[in-house]
Amino acid sequence: DAKTTQPDSMESTEGETVHLPCSHATISGNEYIYWYRQVPLQGPEYVTHGLQQNTTNSMAFLAIASDRKSSTLILTHVSLRDAAVYHCILRVAWTGNTRKLIFGLGTTLQVQP
């Protein structure tokens, strides 16, 4: 299965901008890059996704390298509520019309006051 590689953990301070990197060197042309975040005792929550172009929404900015082998999730003005495990995931075609998400271990983001 397609894989992603992320740092185990990162630290930030409230108000800063955080860049969360992800490597997906074996990504195929039709595989989307997804980011989810997860806090303790909760399920993963959708953050954003993209295929080739950079994308932005109210939660984050996703920068995708031109060769698609890496991406970076950028969180601006982080707060304590942004502390979570951030999963960089590939959505891959599977059997028939089914798509599935391939999870890695994620990056634990710690935010200090």
Place this chain on the structure above:
Amino acid sequence: EAAVTQSPRSKVAVTGGKVTLSCHQTNNHDYMYWYRQDTGHGLRLIHYSYVADSTEKGDIPDGYKASRPSQENFSLILELASLSQTAVYFCASSQQGFTEVFFGKGTRLTVV
């Protein structure tokens, strides 16, 4: 708002016993999924379903069965629970060709 509800939220089961984890979605989604999460592993897909009365195997189906009696409900069944099945289980739903998968809050299962 999209909602996936799991029950129970936590459970202790004895080795060799039968366990049923339930999931209900109000999203009107065709696809439903069961994942497990363990320390040191990402979420792994156990079973999924794209239509009522039909289930499909995921990446790690051994030791698990699934049941989809209606579009809204999807159950995960451990006929003979084992210690290795101690984990947190997540149910999720999506539309075909999804943009977003919605996850429940998880069920923490401890097998003793």
